[in-house]
Amino acid sequence: MTAPPVGRVVATELKPSTPHQFHFWTARESAIGIGAIVRVQEAGRTVYGVVTDGFAYSDLVTPMHAVLGADGDPVAAGQEPTARAEIRLFTAAVLRQMPEEPLQPVPLGPVWLADDADVLLALRMDSYTGGERSSGVPVGLYAAGGLESPVYLDCDFLLGPEAAHLNITGVSGLATKTSAVEFLLTSIFQTFPPHKGSVAALCFNVKGPDLCFLDRPASLSPEDCRIYARLGLRPEPFPDVHYYAPLRPDGVNLNTLRTNEALAANTEPLIWGLREVLDYAEVVLNRDDIDAKADAFIDFLAERVVGREYQDDMLRGRAFQVQSFADLEEFFRAIFDFMEVLGKGGEVWKTHHLATIRKVRNRLSNISTRSKGLVTDDGAANDLPWGSFADRSVHVVDVAGLDPLAQDLVFARIVSKLREHLERRDLGVDHVVVFVDELNKYAPGDGPETYVRKMLLDLSERGRYLGLVLFSAQQFRSQVQRRVVGNAGTGVYGRMDADELATPGYATLSPATKIKLATLPKGELMVRHPHFTQPIFVKFPRPPVLGGREGIERYPPSGDVSFTEAVARRLRSLDRRISPDSVYAAIDGRREEDVRRALSATRRERPVDPFTYFVACLGKRVAAEVVVPRRGIPAVRRGDDGYGA
Amino acid sequence: MRLAHLADPHLGVRQYHRQTPSGINQREADVARAFRLAVDGVIAARPDAVVVAGDLFHSVRPTNAAILFAFKQFQRLRESLPSAPIVLVAGNHDTPRSAETGSILRLFEELGVDVAVDEARRLEYPALDLSVLAVPHHALVAAERPELRPDGAARHRVMVLHGEIEGVLPTQRHTVEYGGALVGLRELGIEVWTYVALGHYHVQHKVAPNAWYSGSLEYVGTNLWGELADEAEQGIRGKGWLLADLQRATVTRKPVPASRPIIDLDPVHGEGLGPEVLNKMIQERLRALPGGVADHIVRLRVYDVPRHVARELDHASIRAYKAEALHLNLDVRRPEVRRTVGVGAxxxxxxxxxxxxxxxxxxxxxxxxxxxxxxxxxxxxxxxxxxxxxxx
Incomplete structure (x- = not known):
């Protein structure tokens, strides 16, 4: 309390103080700005407020008096013998009153700039920080007038169960969305209290190299390091990161920008088979396709045909064993052949119309063709470690190179699987943060109802009870399904587009706050949180992990390598002792399809000696022997052959 | 380029107790006869190559008679088709469990037969533009399986393999041959071969247009009635071997006439019938056979016959029929027992x-x-x- 007051509350008939707003004047040199937190203390009442608007004016009645006083000469205006009196008036929104009852207008009293303790009280952070069971997660530094104070989010309201989800809005390219999420995840992983359980993150990398280097340290400036220290965090990359990316159509090269050999150890292919796709077949059907008939036939396939023995003597004598897309195609072929034989009138097979069967077949074969690297035909899948997610682990699924339909499939399946496992409490962790960028695209406010949008909506509405938390980001919040963003307990805003700020969703912000948002520098954010009654501006440091652009420069993608080299790399990622030459020798002359199958089996099995296992899967080579015809075989002696002839 | 495909002769198998006048088990002689006829047929067809897809002998240590017989047949084949490659692979029946036992099949190498016993062999016949991958049973059950893929530039690429191809045989089949190595359809890679000659399943069966089980040459399985039922269901009559034309991609069945009729008579339902009526019905069924039961293999199932009725059947007459037939299986089955379970339920x-x-x-x-x-x-x-x- 040694610092002098910076201003004093004023209230006039035209600008009265209310329980939620007050005005105060300051000296011209005051450090007060938009977003500053102030304290008013008078007669046993303390009021905390955040500055939302500012005014400056003088004793002039009209602007004409100023023009006439300077004879219309702007140069002369600056040479007046006495400086004209100028008043600085600020409007502040009340953050907290102490005592809270009775709720009264803000008293006329001195105004101080808030210090650390004030910020803690003003933002009600005293209820969840400090003590043995603290649940505060640093989100950044509040800074004003040379003072800096850490701002914490309440993890009960960030990761559930009280409220959950976080939504970030901001224009692209200003280190807002991705950087903020990376920093926030770092903060959560380092400070999430053990008594709240375990937490993991699953991020979808939807474009470029944004999230491709979460395990690599960034070179931070001393200022960034100072902010980390002030927030009580360590500027370290994530220690346990796993990358999953589909393969390219060649079946060995990964469809990601994270192909540098130095990064291969924790980058795995994401491969799904027919069963994995069929469970979420609804995703691959468009709006017109979704009808009870297609649903019924897909259910029939899933329950009676795929993954089991299906016998139908009308179709063929032996049972179908449908494990892969190729097997499924064979099954469809048999149905069509059978229907053709029936000829006219043969349009219904087991109550399913031929047109429905053809439609489902086309959609399913479409996904296997368009997403060749994701969907395998040999039935062997390589999936996320369901059931064994580790505490503080990050799983990044790189879908940037995938067809949009396949991206939808990946989203739908992974989020649904997370939900299933969290419902059963057998995922391995108690909370999972799912980060989805470009929410405009996946959960748009208008346009057709899609499976992915329904799924994101469900996640945002029910996820917090399960520990499934959605961290979402988009450029234009106004264009996202209102219920998806509305369910986000915490909102983060980076620099915004003026047009976006003009939409009704931002009507509660003052014009000054909007101006500040439209000109927000890099590394600053506005945060809304259930404990904060007003949005708060904070500074956050650069994330401790390598950014996409930097990462690409330091670890340039190796590009698509030849089939043999790609196989060698994949095997070496399982065991560094395997020499590329031994792999080349082992696969020389083999069919690519066989090599792919052996590689897939090795990856799935993870044997102690991957190379020996791989070679065994390929099968022992059988050397050719040129047979020289033998001559001089003695002629048969006619007579009894022992059996009577 | 024509290829004769034989499999599962099971020489030396013995069934039932009837002997030939020279003291040989009758079924053993039947099986030998079938093989002899098959060899006759192959010689007459004059194929460019001959493959035998396993189980030449019924056991690892066949009788001397069976060995001598097989040797003479291969010698005959070699003499008649001097330039045709003959490839023989070992099946699960003629593969010794330990290496020290050795395989009798090697004997036929002396006749210029190319034999694969333990390891797969890739045999190249440049004059015929033919490459044969011979895969015996042992190679498929070994820790490291051979690569089942063609190699080289030969125009005709043939694989001879003894084993069960997963998922291609009818699931509801009545007969199962145990002990065969399982091979996945994808592992087999049928599409890359000109022809795949398979052995192990005793009923002739098309796996793909270019992959066939030729079936055995006689009814040598443990369940010959099951084999008959499978054949009937698949519309196949009798046994035989296959002649594959590799250029025209055609496969022709070459039947081997059966040594004797094997007849599964329509069953008799004896519910509520006394021994006299049943005796009459049984005799009518047996007498109705053209030529009687003499030297036939016959089965007659009689259902729902209580024990006391079965005891009263005319066993002297049944014994006479049994003596006349090579084998008569009068399968009298008691009615399904219904009992009270629990307390009065x-x-x-x-x-x-x-x-x-x-x-x-x-x-x-x-x-x-x-x-x-x-x-x-x-x-x-x-x-x-x-x-x-x-x-x-």
Whole structure:
């Protein structure tokens, strides 16, 4: 309390103080700005407020008096013998009153700039920080007038169960969305209290190299390091990161920008088979396709045909064993052949119309063709470690190179699987943060109802009870399904587009706050949180992990390598002792399809000696022997052959 | 380029107790006869190559007579087709369990037969533009399987393999040959071969247009009635070998006439019938056979005959028929027993397969096992045992 007051509350008939707003004047040199937190203390009442608007004016009645006083000469205006009196008036929104009852207008009293303790009280952070069971997660530094104070989010309201989800809005390219999420995840992983359980993150990398280097340290400036220290965090990359990316159509090269050999150890292919796709077949059907008939036939396939023995003597004598897309195609072929034989009138097979069967077949074969690297035909899948997610682990699924339909499939399946496992409490962790960028695209406010949008909506509405938390980001919040963003307990805003700020969703912000948002520098954010009654501006440091652009420069993608080299790399990622030459020798002359199958089996099995296992899967080579015809075989002696002839 | 495809001769197999005048088991002689006829047919067809896809002998240590016979037949084949490659692979029946036992099949190498016993062999015949990958049973059950892919530039690429191809045989088949190595369809890679000659399954069966089981040359399995039922279901009559034209991609069946009729008579339903009526019905069925039962292999099932009625049947007459036939299986079955279960609660007593299924459906299982398939496999095995017992 040694610092002098910076201003004093004023209230006039035209600008009265209310329980939620007050005005105060300051000296011209005051450090007060938009977003500053102030304290008013008078007669046993303390009021905390955040500055939302500012005014400056003088004793002039009209602007004409100023023009006439300077004879219309702007140069002369600056040479007046006495400086004209100028008043600085600020409007502040009340953050907290102490005592809270009775709720009264803000008293006329001195105004101080808030210090650390004030910020803690003003933002009600005293209820969840400090003590043995603290649940505060640093989100950044509040800074004003040379003072800096850490701002914490309440993890009960960030990761559930009280409220959950976080939504970030901001224009692209200003280190807002991705950087903020990376920093926030770092903060959560380092400070999430053990008594709240375990937490993991699953991020979808939807474009470029944004999230491709979460395990690599960034070179931070001393200022960034100072902010980390002030927030009580360590500027370290994530220690346990796993990358999953589909393969390219060649079946060995990964469809990601994270192909540098130095990064291969924790980058795995994401491969799904027919069963994995069929469970979420609804995703691959468009709006017109979704009808009870297609649903019924897909259910029939899933329950009676795929993954089991299906016998139908009308179709063929032996049972179908449908494990892969190729097997499924064979099954469809048999149905069509059978229907053709029936000829006219043969349009219904087991109550399913031929047109429905053809439609489902086309959609399913479409996904296997368009997403060749994701969907395998040999039935062997390589999936996320369901059931064994580790505490503080990050799983990044790189879908940037995938067809949009396949991206939808990946989203739908992974989020649904997370939900299933969290419902059963057998995922391995108690909370999972799912980060989805470009929410405009996946959960748009208008346009057709899609499976992915329904799924994101469900996640945002029910996820917090399960520990499934959605961290979402988009450029234009106004264009996202209102219920998806509305369910986000915490909102983060980076620099915004003026047009976006003009939409009704931002009507509660003052014009000054909007101006500040439209000109927000890099590394600053506005945060809304259930404990904060007003949005708060904070500074956050650069994330401790390598950014996409930097990462690409330091670890340039190796590009698509030849089939043999790609196989060698994949095997070496399982065991560094395997020499590329031994792999080349082992696969020389083999069919690519066989090599792919052996590689897939090795990856799935993870044997102690991957190379020996791989070679065994390929099968022992059988050397050719040129047979020289033998001559001089003695002629048969006619007579009894022992059996009577 | 024509290729003769034979499989599963099972020389030396012995069934029933009838002997030939020279003291040889009659069925052993039948099987030898079938092989001799097949060799005759092959010689007459004059193919460019001959393959025998396993189980030449019924056992690892065949009788001297069987060895001598086989040697003479191969010698005949070699003499008649001096330039045709003859490829022989070992099947599960003629593969010794330990290497020290050695294989009798090597004897035929002396006749210029190319034999694969332990390891797969890739045999190149440049004059015929032919490459044959010969895969014996042992190579498929070894820790490291051979690569089942063609190599080289030969125009005709043939694989000879003894084993069971997973998922291609009818699931409801009545006969199962045990002990064969399982090979996946994808591992086999049928599409890359000109022709795949398979052995092990005794009923002729098309796996793909270019992949066939030629079937055995005689009814040598443990359940010949099952084989007959499978043949009937698949519309096949009798045994034989295959002649594949590799250029025209055609496969022709070459039947081998059966040594004797094998007849499964329509069953008699004896519910409520006395011994006299049943005797009459049995005799009518047996007499109705053209030429009688003499030297035939016959089965007659008689259902729903209580024990006391069965005891009263005319066993002297039945014995006479049995003496006349090579084998007469009069399969008299008692009615299904219904018993009271619990206290006064009527209920049917479970049959053994039902009991096994119920037990498997309720016993504790490791979580990773799918109970449904576990019970199904158990049930299938039980059914197979039942069928074998019925056919024995």
């Amino acid at each position: 009527p209920g049917r007593r479970q049959t053994l397969p039902e009991l096994v299924r119920t037990y498997l459906a309720n016993r504790p299982l490791p979580a990773e096992l799918d109970r449904e398939s576990f019970v199904r496999v158990g049930g299938e095995l039980m059914d197979a045992v039942e069928r074998d017992l019925a056919g024995a």
